[in-house]
Amino acid sequence: MKGVVKTHSGFGHVEYLEIPEPQPGPGTVKVKVKATGICGTDLHIYRDEFPSIPPVVLGHEFSGVVVAVGPGVTHTQVGDRVMSELPVAPCGQCRYCRTGQPNLCINRRGLGWSANGSFAEYVVVEEQALHRVPACLDFEEAALCEPLAVAAHGVIELTGVRSGDIVYISGPGPIGLLVAQAARAEGALVAVGGISADAPRLRVAQELGVEWVINVEENDAVALMRGLGGGLGADIVFECSGAPAAAAQGLALVRKGGTYTQMGLFGRPIPLDFDQVVTKEVRIQGAFSSNWRSWDRALRLIEQGRVQLGPLISHRLSLRDWRRAFDLLERREGLKILLLPEA
Numbered sequence: 001m002k003g004v005v006k007t008h009s010g011f012g013h014v015e016y017l018e019i020p021e022p023q024p025g026p027g028t029v030k031v032k033v034k035a036t037g038i039c040g041t042d043l044h045i046y047r048d049e050f051p052s053i054p055p056v057v058l059g060h061e062f063s064g065v066v067v068a069v070g071p072g073v074t075h076t077q078v079g080d081r082v083m084s085e086l087p088v089a090p091c092g093q094c095r096y097c098r099t100g101q102p103n104l105c106i107n108r109r110g111l112g113w114s115a116n117g118s119f120a121e122y123v124v125v126e127e128q129a130l131h132r133v134p135a136c137l138d139f140e141e142a143a144l145c146e147p148l149a150v151a152a153h154g155v156i157e158l159t160g161v162r163s164g165d166i167v168y169i170s171g172p173g174p175i176g177l178l179v180a181q182a183a184r185a186e187g188a189l190v191a192v193g194g195i196s197a198d199a200p201r202l203r204v205a206q207e208l209g210v211e212w213v214i215n216v217e218e219n220d221a222v223a224l225m226r227g228l229g230g231g232l233g234a235d236i237v238f239e240c241s242g243a244p245a246a247a248a249q250g251l252a253l254v255r256k257g258g259t260y261t262q263m264g265l266f267g268r269p270i271p272l273d274f275d276q277v278v279t280k281e282v283r284i285q286g287a288f289s290s291n292w293r294s295w296d297r298a299l300r301l302i303e304q305g306r307v308q309l310g311p312l313i314s315h316r317l318s319l320r321d322w323r324r325a326f327d328l329l330e331r332r333e334g335l336k337i338l339l340l341p342e343a
Contacts, residue, residue: 003120024070049267059119063142154287163187171241
């Protein structure tokens with residue numbers, strides 16, 4: 001079969017190769033990939049800004065059909081439409097696994113960086129990581145459920161957005177727009193900020209019902225958020241762009257006693273004015289990956305019709321066109337780019 005493989009450590013070293021077709025072992029299933037999304041993390045791995053263990057097939061946002069099951073698989077059958085969580089084989093023994101935080105497992109492995117992922121015709125995953133695709137979703141929409149679970153984890157489980165909160169989101173990419181929808185589903189009033197190059201993405205935010213859309217290069221976002229927040233600022237800031245300037249701006253516009261949640265990856269250390277964290281008593285929160293609970297919440301949001309996934313899909317390309325897809329992501333063109341192995 002064909003797959004997109006990170007062959008060696010270092011910048012680049014990604015190729016479209018003929019690789020062995022995987023077969024399921026005990027407790028695992030083989031899935032024919034129908035659609036797989038490109039995440040910013042995939043680009044970070046390409047740039048060698050996120051740890052990976054090559055050679056490894058990239059990709060972790062996907063949906064597909066079960067075509068074979070291994071010994072010990074009890075609840076999954078050939079023909080099931082499925083999606084998968086990202087972690088592979090959490091150890092089940094460390095403090096984090098035992099307290100329901102497998103995304104933080106100290107022995108954690110993950111699809112697409114330390115285990116072969118979904119940028120291929122087939123992928124093998126553990127049965128315990130699977131979720132059924134809701135009947136209301138097609139395979140392309142279902143490929144966005146993993147990032148929606150990430151958004152649900154950050155917005156609902158960790159940050160605890162509540163009705164009436166004024167929320168500012170920097171970065172109108174796929175995660176930013178999923179965070180916006182999850183926050184609005186919890187009853188928050190949401191502002192999304194981006195730069196001029198994000199104009200098409202900001203229009204999608206507006207179409208999704210976001211209350212305020214801000215071009216931060218043309219407007220004073222800090223002043224605007226203070227005005228919207230009764231002179232105080234935003235109750236909660238989600239930084240989803242991974243841009244150092246956006247992080248600095250987020251600390252400036254969050255109110256005293258507010259919460260700042262970092263969801264975007266920078267790929268390198270950045271300077272921040274932590275005196276503001278002290279003098280404003282800002283709560284700093286990180287949000288990483290997802291777990292079973294956040295998947296459960298994400299699927300409930302879908303089934304209740306409180307989020308839209310289809311409008312975020314901007315490009316559908318063949319798996320062999322992965323380089324063009326990465327270039328589009330690098331240039332911030334479009335939103336969610338899907339690779340279709342069968343195309």
